[in-house]
Amino acid sequence: MTMDFSLLMLILLLVTAVVWLLDRVFFRRRRPAHAQEPWPVEWSRSFFPVILVVFLIRSFVVEPFKIPSGSMIPTLLVGDFLLVNKFVYGLRLPVINTRLTQGSPLERGDVIVFRYPEDPSKDYIKRVVGLPGDTVAYANKQIIINGKPVSTELLGDFSYITEQGYILDTQKYREQLGRHRHDILVIPESGMQDMEPVTVPPGRYFVMGDNRDNSNDSRFWGFVPDDNIVGKAMLIWWSWDSLETRVRWQRLGEAIP
Incomplete structure (x- = not known):
């Protein structure tokens, strides 16, 4: 398991703070007046403010996230870089993830980043379909919530190039989940099985x-615990098409529906 980036930042923050503080309190007065500052002290003094600002912003305001797979196409593309709102659902202490403030409740249709329940060292991004207490089913390519099919509208055929480099033909639908109106893809003849109703704990x-x-989502590995939630995906700040080696300029600044 790789070290959590927040934990790494916290360790660097503490180390630079301790080195700088010990020098100010104990060692500086013992050095000759014109002696050069030791390099660990110089580095700590220079980097501590930078690390502190980055740590606070990343822990409590926004965190960058890169889309690694095609599971959110057409909303998000491989190579999109997102800003994730860390405070909308309530502030949490970094590393231990203890909630400090209540924040707004998650809404059906929100796109969230979370720690994968089966391997918390990995971050996943998906759309919230079922809230606590909801009964969710999936049949005939359509979500059913509390016995009611979610509204969809066929937009037409849609093809894209997969990460493996082949063209995949799908159909695009517009779906309404709560107040969120967004596009989805389905493969009419795929072997994806229906899912029997489950109640969200x-x-x-x-x-x-x-x-x-x-x-790869809740249909296969279950529910996302509240403690695993990192934040709400807000907007695309950068987008790189690795297949065509170009920037997707039209996606920059695009809000996530």
């Missing part, structure tokens, strides 16, 4: 990718 969420037949 308290403190848990049912999530799915917008690329419905190419998403």
Whole structure:
């Protein structure tokens, strides 16, 4: 398991703070007046403010996130870089993730980043489909919440190049989840099985990718605990198409529906 980046930042913050503080309190007065500052002290004094600002912003305001797979196509593309709102659902202490403030409740249709329940060292991004207490089913390529099919509208055929380099033909639908109106993809003839109704437990969420037949989500590994939630995906700040080696300028600054 790789070290959590927040933990690494915290360690660097503490080390630079301790080195700088010990020098100010004990060692500086013992050095000759014109002696050169030792390099560990110089580095700590220079980097501590930078690390502190980055740590506070990343822990309590926004965190960058890169889309690594196609599970959220067409909403998010491989190579999109996002800003994730860390405070909308309540402030949490970094590393231990203890909630400090209540914040706004998650809404059905929110796109969230969370620590993968089966391997918390990995961050996943999906759309919230089921809230605590909801009964969720999936049948005939359509989500059913509390016995009611979610509204969808066929937009037409949609093809894209996969990460493996082949063209995949799908159909694009527009879906309404709560107040969120967004596009999804389905493969009409795929072998994706229907899912029997499940009830979302308290403190848990049912999530799915917008690329419905190419998403590893709650249909396969279960619910996302509230403690695993990192934040809400806000907007795309950078987008790089590795297949065509170009910037997708039209996506920059795009809000996530």
